[in-house]
Amino acid sequence: MSPRRAALAAQRRAWADLLAAGGVESPEFDVNLLLSHVTGRSLGNLTLLDELTAGQVVQMDELVHRRATRIPLQHLTGRAYFRHVELEVGPGVFVPRPETELLAGWAIEACQGLEAPVVVDLCTGSGAIAKAVAHEVPSARVHAVELDEPAYGWAERNLRSTGVDLRQGDMADAFPELDGTVDVVVCNPPYIPLEAWESVASEARDHDPHLALFSGQDGLDALRVLERRAALLLRPGGVVGAEHADVQGASAPGIFVTAGRWSEVHDHRDLAGRARFLTARLAR
Incomplete structure (x- = not known):
């Protein structure tokens, strides 16, 4: 040497x-x-x-x-990579994690065989999932919504020129004009219980928006909203997928089972074998 x-x-x-x-x-x-x-x-x-x-x-x-x-690495470089797309990220937006690529991949697979699938990405954050779907399924009509104003600004930058219909607003009442017509709803919602504050890695706790992290005492408040909104957005037989914490492998799908309007409720594990996201189909 x-x-x-x-x-x-x-x-x-x-x-x-x-x-x-x-x-x-x-x-x-x-x-x-x-x-x-x-x-x-x-x-x-x-x-x-x-x-x-x-x-x-x-x-x-x-x-x-x-x-x-413990400033996030992506805040220092200004870039994050997600499946086959590059994203601009920085203070004010949740940095997309590699495990979320599995959920995006499921949404992309769910579009296969559909001529012009309608996809809604709720809680889009940086726009990672929406951009990945638009990139890998060019025929898809992708819609995305983000509530937090700083995060919405990052999504605007990342989704510019992608054809994604991006709006700022609450997922609880997003895209009412699409009710009953959507093929795929996908969401990476906040899911950390408030009581778990101390256990969250400092990169996330100190730098990611808390609106993107915490969701009530049990971490499931946003998933309950998602279940109700997806049931209205989807056509009969349409599908929903949502990420959750690894300790919510039973409780998160349970929200959809208890609602009584979903079939094929399944939980999926990540590459490390941890419970990672749920999927369900709206009963016909």
Whole structure:
């Protein structure tokens, strides 16, 4: 190994150690993403990197120290990647998580075989699910709604030129003109119980909008609203999918079972085997 490459490797280890000391779960990965951001190289091309300029070292030092205080990585880079799309993110919007890609994938699969599926994304946040559906199902007519004003601003940026019908408002009464015509309703609602405040990772608790995180004492208030609104939006036989906390694998689907107007109520696990999202079909 050349002296320059050895010096850079030592610097990368020092940055990773600083992140680890700050409680960051994936320090080496985060260092690589920050290096990619600073140098403009892809992650794959970082292996060819021999040294940084003095300015890049200063920039990395600043970004690593900020990340060590648990500022979300995506707030530092201004970008998040979700399935096959790129999103602008920052303070004021919930940063999309990789596990939500499974819910988006389900919504995309649910559109297959439909000539011009009508899809409604409730609680769109950054617009991640809506943008992914519009990108992967070009024939779909996608509608999205977000209540929080700062988050809505980010969704506007991300959904511009996608053809998605984006509106600011409450999911409880969104898109009344679509009642009875929608094929797929998808939602990543807030679902953390208020009592779980202390257990939430500081990246989320201190930086994500609380409107996107917490939902009543049991974390299920938004899901109850979703169940009622989806029942009105969907055509008979239409489907709904919603993310929930891993401890809600029985209670979240239970809301739909108890309502008595849904069939095929199922819960789905993520790649780690944790309960992640529910799906249901409106009875014909």
